[in-house]
Amino acid sequence: MNFQPAQTAIAHDITNLHTLLMWVILVIFVLVFGVMFYSILKHRKSLGHAAKPFHENTTVEILWTIIPALILVAMAWPAARVVIAQKDTRDSEITIKATGYQWFWGYKYLDHGVDFKSRLTTDRKQIDEYQGKGSAKGEHYLLEVDEPLVVPVGKKVRILTTSNDVIHSWAMPAFGVKQDAIPGFIRDTWFKAENTGTFRGQCSELCGKDHGFMPIVVKVVTDKEFQEWVGKKQAEAKAAADDPNKKWTKDELIARGRSVYEGNCVACHKADGKGTGPYPSLAGSKIATGPIADHLGIVLAGKNAMPAWNALSDTEIAAVVTYERNSFGNTTGDALLPADVKAARK
CATH class of the missing domain: 2.60.40.420 (Cupredoxins -  blue copper proteins)
Structure with a gap:
């Protein structure tokens, strides 16, 4: 297992840095565990060695503080260079x-x-x-x-x-x-x-x-x-692009709304409008059959697990609200026009 083949200079730097640090880690691993197992095996009781109690060793403590610190600095230097380069978005084309x-x-x-x-x-x-x-x-x-x-x-x-x-x-x-x-x-x-x-x-x-x-x-x-x-x-x-002067009929809005719904809403509210988990059913819901202004307000501002969908165009929002109010067994018979959405955004 390895990284995907690098396709940018930064990706090459990351791969090389990863390889370098893995070699450093491997060397440290071999040295530390080599000394540890040598000490255990060479000075075990069966060879006649007795435990030698001691409280502290200032020299050893200084060494095991300074040496790791120097290693970390040596590792941090190339890592910091790569991180800084990753964040340098100047002169983008x-x-x-x-x-x-x-x-x-x-x-x-x-x-x-x-x-x-x-x-x-x-x-x-x-x-x-x-x-x-x-x-x-x-x-x-x-x-x-x-x-x-x-x-x-x-x-x-x-x-x-x-x-x-x-x-x-x-x-x-x-x-x-x-x-x-x-x-x-x-x-x-x-x-x-x-x-x-x-x-x-x-x-x-x-x-x-x-x-x-x-x-x-x-x-x-x-x-x-x-x-x-x-x-x-x-x-x-x-x-x-939608003609801002077009006069939409209810049937046209429903047809357009279906494609908007399938592209943006179906993952949560499902194709049959019955929802799942924290995402409520639209079939017979108080929102989809209640005042159209409340329905529009939730689409624009979001509520609970539902995010705001104000990134959609006025026509797309008008179409999907109209579709939801006239589908899944909902029969309000009303329609929301793009001009109404534009006014509600203000």
């Missing part, structure tokens, strides 16, 4: 904001106007595979997503991490990167990939029941391919 959600990642390219969510795509049948049921696990089981993070090779990429709900951690072992994503805070880290390819990591901070289902995939491409990808994503975003 691309900045990406990574937001952790339960249980997927959202990415926003601050320099390019590209914004998307990255979710697990492993087939549920593979996850449910047990005692002959389900289907065999694939090559990238629990490490595959619908939208990977795309970056150019040889460019310094700064990652800003934060969270929409609980503490997550953005980790990419091949890049030597691990940075916690904390609600209400912005932390940063960086990497510069040396080779093109696809690299995989996972959230490495326990964040709830689906913690193991929010992988991180980074696709490193040439600069030309990156520019083409950015252009494509910008065009897609422009085409998919």
Whole structure:
């Protein structure tokens, strides 16, 4: 067992530091236990040796204090150099904001106007595979997503991490990167990939029941391919942008809300709306069948185990609230318009 093959200078430094310190530890282990077992065997009672009581030895005590201290300083010097380098995000060429959600990642390219969510795509049948049921696990089981993070090779990429709900951690072992994503805070880290390819990591901070289902995939491409990808994503975003003047019908909002629900809510409230554990059922609930303003308020501000979903657009929130109030056996017959969501945010 070893680390993933290093793909950045920092990852190489971490691997070399790990190897160096393991050799130091091994030498200390051999010396300490060698002296200990030699003393035990060479001076045992069966050879005629008698215990020699003594109270203290100042020289020995000074030595066993100074020598470990010097060893620790010698080990700390290269370790501190690597840690400082890990935190040096100056002169970055691309900045990406990574937001952790339960249980997927959202990415926003601050320099390019590209914004998307990255979710697990492993087939549920593979996850449910047990005692002959389900289907065999694939090559990238629990490490595959619908939208990977795309970056150019040889460019310094700064990652800003934060969270929409609980503490997550953005980790990419091949890049030597691990940075916690904390609600209400912005932390940063960086990497510069040396080779093109696809690299995989996972959230490495326990964040709830689906913690193991929010992988991180980074696709490193040439600069030309990156520019083409950015252009494509910008065009897609422009085409998919909602017309602020559109008059939505209830049926249109329900159809749109279904896709929003499946992409953001189904992990907790389930496909049938009946919820699980601390996540309440939406079927027949007082919220989903009560005043629509209260329903909207909970989606915007969150409550208990449910985080605030104010990162969704006005149209997405209007659509999902309308969908929840007219699905799962709920028949309120009402609809929430994007303009109502926009007014409620103020």
